[in-house]
Every structure is written in structure tokens, then in C-alpha cells.
Amino acid sequence: xxxxxxxxxxHWWVLIVKGLLAILFGASxxxxxxxxLQDLLMYFxxxxxxxxxxxxxxxxxxxxxxxxxxSLMEGAFDVLFSLFILLLPSITTQAAYIALxxxxxxxxxxxxRTALKIRKRTFFRYVFLSTSVLSYLLALLLIFHPVRTxxxxxxxxxxxxxxxxxxxxxxxxxxxxxxxxxxxxxDQLANR
Numbered sequence: 001x002x003x004x005x006x007x008x009x010x011h012w013w014v015l016i017v018k019g020l021l022a023i024l025f026g027a028s029x030x031x032x033x034x035x036x037l038q039d040l041l042m043y044f045x046x047x048x049x050x051x052x053x054x055x056x057x058x059x060x061x062x063x064x065x066x067x068x069x070x071s072l073m074e075g076a077f078d079v080l081f082s083l084f085i086l087l088l089p090s091i092t093t094q095a096a097y098i099a100l101x102x103x104x105x106x107x108x109x110x111x112x113r114t115a116l117k118i119r120k121r122t123f124f125r126y127v128f129l130s131t132s133v134l135s136y137l138l139a140l141l142l143i144f145h146p147v148r149t150x151x152x153x154x155x156x157x158x159x160x161x162x163x164x165x166x167x168x169x170x171x172x173x174x175x176x177x178x179x180x181x182x183x184x185x186x187d188q189l190a191n192r
Contacts, residue, residue, distance in 0.1 A: 012179070014057070016172045017051075019164075019168030019169035019172060020165065022051070022165030023162055024165075025044065025047040025161050026160070029157075029158045030159075037096060037153060037154055038089060038090070042085070042086065044085065045083075045086040048081055051078050052074075052076070052077070052079035055071055056072060056076065058075075070110060070114060073110060074110045074111075077107060081102075081103040084099060096153065097142045098142075100142055101139045101143050104139035105135070108131075108139065111132035112128070123174055127168075127170070130167055131167055134164060138156070141156070
């Protein structure tokens, strides 16, 4: 496992923060039934901005390692998309569809590239493949089956963020548990 897993192996907490941000965003906005599309997009923009900043910070911790640029690119996509949303608060529903579809395609492509770089069939490869598929499905739904109302778009965003957040948190916890297991095995070898 070379790519993002290597970048996050000592900074697994970044994945936890990103996943929890997504879950908190989706769950809290699901509970606040009166959110308009404008309110949700502003909230979404802030969450994506913080997620992008955490991803960029994690990539700079490993600037001398291979493939750190993929995490930097993912963080940059998140920051650019969030700035687009935050700087254009009066965005129309149609523009929101287009912007979300483009963002989902870009993030899906980065996640797919990450999955393909992981040579072994591991849990992490499947996490990256799953997030890539979720992103592509969201983009395809937005492009070929646009929702009829703002409320439907809001619901899709909320449920999608909770799903994505759960995947990321599960992956981060698995990474942390693997670290502990490897450390125990190394200790056992050293004590022989």
C-alpha cells in the first residue's frame, strides 16, 4: 500500500476528522429540516473547506514520499469547490447541480486513482473504490437524473455525506488498528 495510506499512516486522525466532519454535516443537516439549499450549500462549503485544509496539511507532512501530490490535489479540489460555494452564496439550483457534479467527478477520479495504485487487494483499496463509486454515482445522478426540487437535492447531499463519512471513519479506525497490530508483532520479534 503506497499511496494515501502511507500519507495517513501516522496521521490517521486526519481521516477521522474528515469522516466525522462529513457525518456531523449530514446528520445535523438532516435534523434541521428547515434548511434551504442556500443554507445547506454554505454549510457544505465550510465543511469541505475544513476537510480540504486537513488533507493539504497531511500531504505536506509527507512531501518527500511518493504520491503525496494526490492528497494535495484532493485537498485543492475541496478548497477550490468550497471557495466557489462560499463566494457565490446566491448560486442557483442548476449551478449547484453542475458544481456538485464536477466536484464529485474530480474527487471520484482521485479516489479511483488512489485505489488503482494500491496493488494488493486490501480493505483500503475497497474503501477508496467505494468512495470513488459513490462519487461517480452522485455525479451521474446529478447529470442524468436531476432532482425536481431543492429539497430532494438537499436530501441527496445529506445522505451522501453521512455515507461517505462512515466509510472514511471505518477506514481510519481500521488503519489505526493495523498500526497497533504491526507494532505488537514487531515487539514480539524484538523480544525473541
